[in-house]
Amino acid sequence: MIFKKVKYDFVQKYDPVFQDKFVSHYMIENKITEKFKKDQITLDLIKETRLLEKHILDTLFKKKLISRRDIQLNQVHKYISSDNSREKSSNDVTRNNLTAAFFNKDKNFFKIYNLILKKVKKKLKFKFLFQKDPFIRFNFPTKNHFDTLLPHVDLAIGHPPGEINLWTPLTDVTKNNSMAVSNLKKSMEFFGGYSFDFNKYVKKYNSDIWKQALKILKPYIAKKGKTIIFDSRVMHKSILNNSSKTRVSLDYRILPIEFEKIAKMYRGTGYKQQKFSKGNYYSSKVI
Numbered sequence: 001m002i003f004k005k006v007k008y009d010f011v012q013k014y015d016p017v018f019q020d021k022f023v024s025h026y027m028i029e030n031k032i033t034e035k036f037k038k039d040q041i042t043l044d045l046i047k048e049t050r051l052l053e054k055h056i057l058d059t060l061f062k063k064k065l066i067s068r069r070d071i072q073l074n075q076v077h078k079y080i081s082s083d084n085s086r087e088k089s090s091n092d093v094t095r096n097n098l099t100a101a102f103f104n105k106d107k108n109f110f111k112i113y114n115l116i117l118k119k120v121k122k123k124l125k126f127k128f129l130f131q132k133d134p135f136i137r138f139n140f141p142t143k144n145h146f147d148t149l150l151p152h153v154d155l156a157i158g159h160p161p162g163e164i165n166l167w168t169p170l171t172d173v174t175k176n177n178s179m180a181v182s183n184l185k186k187s188m189e190f191f192g193g194y195s196f197d198f199n200k201y202v203k204k205y206n207s208d209i210w211k212q213a214l215k216i217l218k219p220y221i222a223k224k225g226k227t228i229i230f231d232s233r234v235m236h237k238s239i240l241n242n243s244s245k246t247r248v249s250l251d252y253r254i255l256p257i258e259f260e261k262i263a264k265m266y267r268g269t270g271y272k273q274q275k276f277s278k279g280n281y282y283s284s285k286v287i
């Protein structure tokens with residue numbers, strides 16, 4: 001893999017006063033770490049993943065994005081047009097027409113998503129809001145060796161402290177096509193080196209910093225359905241897919257209700273400038 005820096009214009013930029021506030025929010029213990037004494041835990045969602053697999057293949061076939069539906073999800077790259085496998089962003093390998101096909105999801109998807117959230121609730125046993133519209137992402141195999149994917153935490157892109165990240169691989173994931181994750185201690189040391197000022201981090205980001213980050217990141221290797229739930233201050237990064245299989249994943253976030261008030265002070269860095277509040281980015285109901 002070869003280092004390549006591109007524009008990371010999605011990173012938040014806080015004024016000095018808010019930056020101090022952000023850092024104080026950042027120091028509040030995350031509910032995952034508090035409850036499980038670990039910064040990441042896993043949850044088996046194989047049943048729900050099988051339902052999602054079928055839903056995704058049916059949807060892609062209906063939208064005429066794949067030429068066959070009786071295939072494995074990790075083989076979809078073989079049944080799509082070359083235009084549909086093309087990356088539409090320089091800093092996000094998962095921006096392509098198949099990912100975009102799920103920007104508007106139907107009732108069937110949300111039925112499955114609800115089943116997932118029920119299982120998450122059963123495991124966590126505390127009250128939370130959840131991301132209304134999660135992401136289904138397709139990471140296609142590539143021969144490209146330029147790694148443009150920024151090691152980050154979602155709190156660097158406007159997300160509110162206290163959030164919890166959930167990532168469900170919908171295909172088996174290996175060291176060559178998964179997501180890489182670090183741990184809380186090392187992530188705090190790493191970003192603490194930039195005073196949690198992510199703009200400073202992105203400006204300085206270079207091949208040495210990339211190498212340091214890779215040292216503390218480990219690929220999340222798992223069978224499909226095995227969901228990783230982690231403290232949002234844990235550094236992570238997508239892996240350039242140099243395997244021969246498509247990686248499909250579902251990512252979503254939840255917010256323990258104790259953080260609702262703080263979350264209202266934050267905005268998404270995307271063009272929508274999403275509000276991190278009930279009924280906006282998050283569900284209108286607490287579960």
Ligand SMILES: [Fe+2]
Nearest residue numbers: 152153154236
């Ligand atoms: Fe992320």
